[in-house]
Amino acid sequence: MTSRRELANAIRALSMDAVQKANSGHPGAPMGMADIAEVLWNDFMRHNPSNPKWSNRDRFVLSNGHGSMLLYSLLHLTGYDLPLEELKNFRQLHSRTPGHPEYGYAPGIETTTGPLGQGITNAVGMAIAEKALAAHFNKDGHKIVAHKTYVFMGDGCLMEGISHEACSLAGTLGLGNLIAFWDDNGISIDGHVEGWFTDDTPKRFEAYGWHVIANVDGHDSNALHKAIEFAKAMTDKPTLICCKTTIGFGSPNKAGTHGCHGAALGQDEINLTKAALGWDHEAFEVPAEVYAGWDARAKGAKAEKEWNDSFAAYKSAYPELAVEYERRMTGDLPENWTQDADKFISAVNDEAKTTATRLSSLASIEGYARLLPELFGGSADLGGSNMTEWSAYRPMRANKPDANYINYGVREFGMSAILNGLALHGGVIPFGATFLMFSEYGRNALRMASLMKIRSIFVYTHDSIGLGEDGPTHQPVEQTATLRLIPFMQVWRPCDAVETAVSWRAAIERKDGPSILIFSRQNLPHMPRTPEQIKAIYRGGYILSDCEGQPEAIIIATGSEVELAVKAADALTSKGKKIRVVSMPSTNIFDCQDAQYRESVLPSSVTKRVAVEAGVTDGWWKYVGSNGRVVGLNRFGESAPAGQLFKEFGFTVENVVNNVEAIL
Numbered sequence: 001m002t003s004r005r006e007l008a009n010a011i012r013a014l015s016m017d018a019v020q021k022a023n024s025g026h027p028g029a030p031m032g033m034a035d036i037a038e039v040l041w042n043d044f045m046r047h048n049p050s051n052p053k054w055s056n057r058d059r060f061v062l063s064n065g066h067g068s069m070l071l072y073s074l075l076h077l078t079g080y081d082l083p084l085e086e087l088k089n090f091r092q093l094h095s096r097t098p099g100h101p102e103y104g105y106a107p108g109i110e111t112t113t114g115p116l117g118q119g120i121t122n123a124v125g126m127a128i129a130e131k132a133l134a135a136h137f138n139k140d141g142h143k144i145v146a147h148k149t150y151v152f153m154g155d156g157c158l159m160e161g162i163s164h165e166a167c168s169l170a171g172t173l174g175l176g177n178l179i180a181f182w183d184d185n186g187i188s189i190d191g192h193v194e195g196w197f198t199d200d201t202p203k204r205f206e207a208y209g210w211h212v213i214a215n216v217d218g219h220d221s222n223a224l225h226k227a228i229e230f231a232k233a234m235t236d237k238p239t240l241i242c243c244k245t246t247i248g249f250g251s252p253n254k255a256g257t258h259g260c261h262g263a264a265l266g267q268d269e270i271n272l273t274k275a276a277l278g279w280d281h282e283a284f285e286v287p288a289e290v291y292a293g294w295d296a297r298a299k300g301a302k303a304e305k306e307w308n309d310s311f312a313a314y315k316s317a318y319p320e321l322a323v324e325y326e327r328r329m330t331g332d333l334p335e336n337w338t339q340d341a342d343k344f345i346s347a348v349n350d351e352a353k354t355t356a357t358r359l360s361s362l363a364s365i366e367g368y369a370r371l372l373p374e375l376f377g378g379s380a381d382l383g384g385s386n387m388t389e390w391s392a393y394r395p396m397r398a399n400k401p402d403a404n405y406i407n408y409g410v411r412e413f414g415m416s417a418i419l420n421g422l423a424l425h426g427g428v429i430p431f432g433a434t435f436l437m438f439s440e441y442g443r444n445a446l447r448m449a450s451l452m453k454i455r456s457i458f459v460y461t462h463d464s465i466g467l468g469e470d471g472p473t474h475q476p477v478e479q480t481a482t483l484r485l486i487p488f489m490q491v492w493r494p495c496d497a498v499e500t501a502v503s504w505r506a507a508i509e510r511k512d513g514p515s516i517l518i519f520s521r522q523n524l525p526h527m528p529r530t531p532e533q534i535k536a537i538y539r540g541g542y543i544l545s546d547c548e549g550q551p552e553a554i555i556i557a558t559g560s561e562v563e564l565a566v567k568a569a570d571a572l573t574s575k576g577k578k579i580r581v582v583s584m585p586s587t588n589i590f591d592c593q594d595a596q597y598r599e600s601v602l603p604s605s606v607t608k609r610v611a612v613e614a615g616v617t618d619g620w621w622k623y624v625g626s627n628g629r630v631v632g633l634n635r636f637g638e639s640a641p642a643g644q645l646f647k648e649f650g651f652t653v654e655n656v657v658n659n660v661e662a663i664l
Helices: 004-022 028-043 065-078 084-088 118-137 155-159 161-172 201-208 221-233 267-277 288-294 297-317 319-330 337-351 357-369 412-425 436-440 443-452 479-483 497-509 531-537 561-574 587-591 595-601 618-624 642-648 653-663
Strands: 059-062 149-154 178-184 211-217 239-244 375-379 405-407 429-435 457-461 490-492 515-518 542-545 553-557 579-583 609-612 629-631
Touching: 004 028, 004 065, 004 084, 004 267, 004 288, 028 065, 028 149, 028 178, 028 221, 028 288, 059 065, 059 118, 065 084, 065 149, 065 288, 118 149, 118 161, 118 178, 118 319, 118 412, 118 443, 149 155, 155 161, 155 178, 161 201, 161 412, 178 221, 201 211, 201 239, 211 221, 221 239, 297 319, 337 357, 337 497, 357 375, 357 457, 357 497, 375 412, 412 429, 412 443, 412 457, 429 436, 436 443, 436 457, 436 479, 490 497, 490 587, 497 515, 497 531, 531 542, 542 561, 553 561, 553 618, 553 653, 561 579, 561 609, 561 653, 587 595, 609 618, 609 653, 618 629, 629 653
Parallel strands: 059 149, 149 178, 178 239, 211 239, 375 405, 375 429, 429 457, 457 515, 490 515, 553 579, 553 609, 609 629
Antiparallel strands: 542 579
16 A cells, blocks of 8 residues: 555655756745645545536645645646646646646636735635535535635745735634645745744734644644644634644755755756655656555545535425525526616616715615625725625624625735635625725735636725825825736726716626726716617727717716816817717726727727826827827825815816817
């Protein structure tokens, strides 16, 4: 019978060989954590390599994503569709084994990790989703949602501030379905960490409210098995298992040093290491008996069949809940969604009132939440300002898990990455809110959502100098423009309640990427539209008001500045000028429209154009061209009432009119 150590050595060997062949990568962490991985995956992980998307599988997150060969080795050895050739192509162009785990590249990758600390935070989101779904769907005698989220993380993850945000919240929420393994090897890229990382990590996590299992020998399979059993028995707290390991375990000359952290060992050292480990095999060679010891396909198929049988019984007892569960886990919207959403938007249009778009957003949440039990909201300590607390919101508490909302506290980065974990788990459509200015804190998580193309919805209010008296520290100037630059992100800045309802609907319907919804603090008027114009909102930019025949000039605006554009157009029309107003709530979506549509909105023959937005001007020059002008703000704001600020910085009808007349 193949020994546990030999099974773990397969991970070490494949990791060394792949990094050596690529001459790039991180062999130390996979070699150090191989024994932990062997015990967890062979003794405890419930998963089916033949169906990586089985909804009740355990989730595994490699937060220290630089050790990606650990995960690729596990997926290959246990029977996922990740052949040996892909391991040989580690870090090569178009391979399924990039330098850090990338969601969607290979089956079994639950999230993209690399930026340290975000993996553990994604895992907190996954655990929250599982806890909420279990509370909603499970019934006496029918436990259809019952799985764990396991996380591997290193010192770097714990140094990152986001880990404090996420792990603190996880303890408060009592996420007993979350088990994290700390790879306590005392090494980071710069060397031994005692010069810059001396936290008492066990006490830190105890203070968070975690169950902590300290001083576990990360190379002792029996000790690891007992620790995981102990962790699984703790159902009302997340668990941290502190594993003392040796980075680069087995390497005679580099084990325990930063020399094996982020560089190939070299063939001579690999040969010495394999000899020290008793691994007498060529590069990428794994004996049949070792493969057999790892193969999880039969066990996984059996576990999924047992769950399918349980779900069949559940479906018989609770048919409506079962149908809802299946729909939500596929990410599909309700059968009557299109008709019901159309009716809601029509009703919003009929109401035609002046209001802040943050209040219009609340009305949209209220309307869509009635149709979508999976809508799962939250705010970073600003629910009453972001207007995210709809009438049927149920905040999660440790003893109240049947929830659809999270009070994130002042944790903008943590919230953003937790949203990604919620979306990745499935069964919920998550959104989280804060002031637009504080999107800066969560920026890297927004980028990760776009990189993974997942349905995370980021809600930002108080969108400009219209914030007023709180001053330039809270007044976003460059944020909207730079958020639009994130690839695959769809950014919406609606001008009234109708555009707000459309933007919310578009974000909900988008399954292949994240959305950002940006709303005003101040009141904005309703803009009259035809049904055709309402449909055109979905195209990102459209003609809001027009003239007879060819326009002499076009004014383009978004958000609160659309009202300004319309009033300026009226003033110019009264002077005999022919003016078109284009509302462009989403430049990202408008830019993706076909050339014919874009030409119909912004005809190339009309070169006199003025764009108006209370933010930096750079992004608008591509629409106005060299003959145009941009009324914007290329400086920080000031502390004063909003009306005074708009006048101070030139956001007036008179100034827009002057700019149009100047180019005419």
